[in-house]
Amino acid sequence: MKQELSEIIQKALKVCNAQWGLDTLPDIDIEIPKNESMGDMAATIAMGLTKILKRPPRKIAEEIVEGIKGGGGGPDVLDTIEIAGPGFINFRLKKEFLHAKLAQLLTEEHSSLRTDIGRGHKVQVEFVSANPTGPLHVGHGRGAAVGNALCNILKAAGYDVQKEFYINDAGLQVKLLGESVFARYLQLLGNDAPFPEDGYRGDYVESIAEEIIKRSGNEYQNRSFEECWDFFTNYAYKMMLADIAKDLKDFGVIFDRWQSEKELHEKGKVQSALTALQEKGLLYEKDGAKWFHSTEFGDDKDRVVVKKDGEYTYFASDIAYHKDKLDRGFDTVINIWGADHHGYIPRIRSVLEAFGLPKEKFKVILIQMVALLRHGEPVQMSKRSGEFVTLREVVDEVGADITKFIFLTRRADSQLEFDIEVAKEQSAENPVFYVQYAFARISSIFRQAEERGVSSQRSAVSEDVGARRCLALLTETEEITIIKKLLHYPMVFEGAALSCEPHRITYYLQELAGLFHSYYNKHRVISDNEALTNARLYLCKAVQIVLKEGLTMLGVSAPERM
RNA sequence: GCGCCCAUAGCUCAACUGGACAGAGCGCCGGACUACGAAUCCGUAGGUUGGGGGUUCGACUCCCUCUGGGCGCGCCA
Numbered sequence: 143m144k145q146e147l148s149e150i151i152q153k154a155l156k157v158c159n160a161q162w163g164l165d166t167l168p169d170i171d172i173e174i175p176k177n178e179s180m181g182d183m184a185a186t187i188a189m190g191l192t193k194i195l196k197r198p199p200r201k202i203a204e205e206i207v208e209g210i211k212g213g214g215g216g217p218d219v220l221d222t223i224e225i226a227g228p229g230f231i232n233f234r235l236k237k238e239f240l241h242a243k244l245a246q247l248l249t250e251e252h253s254s255l256r257t258d259i260g261r262g263h264k265v266q267v268e269f270v271s272a273n274p275t276g277p278l279h280v281g282h283g284r285g286a287a288v289g290n291a292l293c294n295i296l297k298a299a300g301y302d303v304q305k306e307f308y309i310n311d312a313g314l315q316v317k318l319l320g321e322s323v324f325a326r327y328l329q330l331l332g333n334d335a336p337f338p339e340d341g342y343r344g345d346y347v348e349s350i351a352e353e354i355i356k357r358s359g360n361e362y363q364n365r366s367f368e369e370c371w372d373f374f375t376n377y378a379y380k381m382m383l384a385d386i387a388k389d390l391k392d393f394g395v396i397f398d399r400w401q402s403e404k405e406l407h408e409k410g411k412v413q414s415a416l417t418a419l420q421e422k423g424l425l426y427e428k429d430g431a432k433w434f435h436s437t438e439f440g441d442d443k444d445r446v447v448v449k450k451d452g453e454y455t456y457f458a459s460d461i462a463y464h465k466d467k468l469d470r471g472f473d474t475v476i477n478i479w480g481a482d483h484h485g486y487i488p489r490i491r492s493v494l495e496a497f498g499l500p501k502e503k504f505k506v507i508l509i510q511m512v513a514l515l516r517h518g519e520p521v522q523m524s525k526r527s528g529e530f531v532t533l534r535e536v537v538d539e540v541g542a543d544i545t546k547f548i549f550l551t552r553r554a555d556s557q558l559e560f561d562i563e564v565a566k567e568q569s570a571e572n573p574v575f576y577v578q579y580a581f582a583r584i585s586s587i588f589r590q591a592e593e594r595g596v597s598s599q600r601s602a603v604s605e606d607v608g609a610r611r612c613l614a615l616l617t618e619t620e621e622i623t624i625i626k627k628l629l630h631y632p633m634v635f636e637g638a639a640l641s642c643e644p645h646r647i648t649y650y651l652q653e654l655a656g657l658f659h660s661y662y663n664k665h666r667v668i669s670d671n672e673a674l675t676n677a678r679l680y681l682c683k684a685v686q687i688v689l690k691e692g693l694t695m696l697g698v699s700a701p702e703r704m
Numbered sequence: 705g706c707g708c709c710c711a712u713a714g715c716u717c718a719a720c721u722g723g724a725c726a727g728a729g730c731g732c733c734g735g736a737c738u739a740c741g742a743a744u745c746c747g748u749a750g751g752u753u754g755g756g757g758g759u760u761c762g763a764c765u766c767c768c769u770c771u772g773g774g775c776g777c778g779c780c781a
Contacts, residue, residue, distance in 0.1 A: 171720095173720070173723080174720070175724075176719080176723090176724070176725085176726085176727080177724075177725075180724070184723090184724085186722095186723065189723070189761070189762080192761065193760095193761090198761075199761065199762095200761095226724070227723080227724040227762095228723075228724070228761060228762060229723095229761080230723080230724065232724095273781080310781070312781095313780090313781045314780075314781060315780095315781055316781095318781095429779080430779085431779050432779095433779095442706085442707070442777075443777090445779095446778090446779045447779095448779085449779040450779055451779080453779085455778095455779070455780090455781090456780075456781050481708095481709070481774085481775065481776095482774095482775055482776070483775095483776085484707095484708055484709070484775070484776065485707080485708075485775085485776040485777060486776090487708085488707095508708095508709080510709085510710090510774090511774085511775095551716095551717080552716090552717065552718090553717090553718085555709070555710085556710080556717075557710080557774085558716095558717095559716065559717095567743095568743050569743070571729080571730065572743080573729075575743050576729090576743075576744090578743090579741085579743050579744075580744095582741080582743090583740085583741060583743095583744080586740070586741055587740050587741090588740095589740090590740045590741095591740075594740090633720075634720075636720095637720050637721090638720095640721085641720085641721070645718085646718095646720075649717095649718065649719095649728085652728080652729080653728080656728085656729095659744055659745065660744090660745065660746085662740080662741095662744075662745080663736085663742090663744065663745040663746080664745080664746090666739070666740065667740060668739090668740050669739095669740095703741095704741090704743070
């Protein structure tokens with residue numbers, strides 16, 4: 143829809159430019175007007191040209207409109223054109239055009255909803271990347287939902303996407319987990335062992351210790367932690383990691399690749415990354431440590447990469463990891479982090495820039511906190527361990543679809559309230575059901591139609607000339623509104639992909655579902671009028687196609703019955 | 705002390721990357737099932753977009769400042 147209009151305007155601009163004499167014409171921006179009374183679609187091009195032409199926007203708009211009319215005015219597409227407000231060019235579309243686009247949607251289905259803006263560009267999306275020292279909490283879940291949806295969107299938009307989880311398996315944290323497990327292990331065997339100061343106190347630590355006893359008995363009982371830390375640490379974090387992978391899988395999030403930090407060290411990638419920086423003259427020594435000159439790229443201060451004692455900093459692994467991303471050929475690097483990590487953006491951007499990635503090819507999506515509620519009361523903490531509520535607990539209680547959808551009902555960097563009790567209610571307060579119900583309701587209509595032997599919607603429109611013609615019977619204002627809304631989807635989708643904002647699709651789906659519910663209550667789909675019934679079944683089918691597409695992007699199912 | 709994010713209807717949040725009269729849901733009140741699923745629909749009310757200034761044809765959006773919240777500022781990971 144956008145394309146047809148762009149072409150019409152493009153043509154008119156060329157005509158006008160014979161007088162203007164501009165070397166380049168600005169991009170044409172087609173918008174969906176806020177208010178339906180303003181028109182079906184609008185162009186802001188005249189306002190965009192005021193600065194260049196130094197003339198009032200409405201005058202320019204008039205010239206463009208003349209150009210459009212002179213060029214035939216897109217006779218198949220446009221009904222009326224008018225200039226409004228400061229210089230908007232508002233278009234009304236012919237019903238015939240809308241019906242033709244609807245037929246196209248029904249014929250091509252999902253492929254007509256996707257645009258290939260990615261053109262196969264390689265995008266790497268890293269998300270969740272939780273430390274394997276404990277189970278995932280709800281905050282991680284939100285990151286997982288957003289990352290997963292974003293990847294679905296980017297893939298559908300033609301990008302070559304890789305979903306990756308970075309495992310912090312090299313540092314002191316996993317060792318501390320190992321030590322915690324070791325302490326529990328000794329305690330379970332009846333020893334009076336001290337628990338490490340800042341050790342991990344969750345129940346899962348004990349479970350791991352029990353597992354080790356089951357496997358190896360008391361083999362390590364008389365050893366010091368220093369003697370067997372490697373075994374305990376590895377065993378513990380690998381078990382944790384398996385749990386995390388399981389939690390994510392049950393949440394419907396599958397990663398393409400898991401990158402181990404330890405492996406970067408073992409393969410010498412940390413060393414070689416630093417050497418590469420050295421060769422670029424971006425490393426220097428000061429106070430016995432080695433520093434990366436990140437201020438060169440706009441960071442607040444330079445960062446230590448090798449400590450005085452010769453150990454690498456955590457940041458050194460990050461350098462290696464992000465260099466590795468570029469070495470693997472990614473054009474764009476997207477990191478999804480908890481909002482509390484925002485301070486790390488400049489240094490990572492510096493690294494990527496140092497290795498040649500343009501600034502705008504690195505994007506960080508910050509995920510804000512989830513405030514968990516129950517009956518409106520905050521429940522951030524739970525259990526004696528004082529741990530955050532785990533993702534698994536919430537998913538088990540509420541369900542994966544609902545949880546994902548709610549995580550996607552807000553912009554990522556906006557705080558989110560998640561009330562477990564409300565989420566479980568099958569009520570109007572729950573937006574997931576609202577959208578899914580529209581889908582299920584349509585399925586139910588189809589079942590009903592079949593029972594009554596009404597001609598089926600299943601034959602493809604392209605093979606059914608009569609059906610194609612019957613779409614012209616869709617003339618009720620609610621029907622026209624729905625058709626237009628359906629045709630907006632590709633624009634919403636494209637916007638979601640370009641801005642990396644999955645929530646736009648969530649909102650769109652709620653709006654579309656709303657239009658459908660409203661229509662359903664006002665008009666009957668199945669009636670004695672066979673042709674009209676058929677046309678309306680097609681409209682229903684189209685709504686279903688788009689609902690399904692959008693829900694798929696969000697990673698949420700579209701059930702035929704609820 | 706420095707830096708980043710947030711502030712929009714009573715509540716929870718949108719606003720298409722600077723566009724038109726700022727929109728939904730919830731909540732309140734009142735209505736709609738002997739016809740395709742009432743997990744739905746219909747109808748009102750609700751605003752100086754935290755305050756002030758600036759940039760321009762045009763600002764919730766960009767700049768400055770103040771207020772009030774959140775988070776970062778380690779040779780920790």
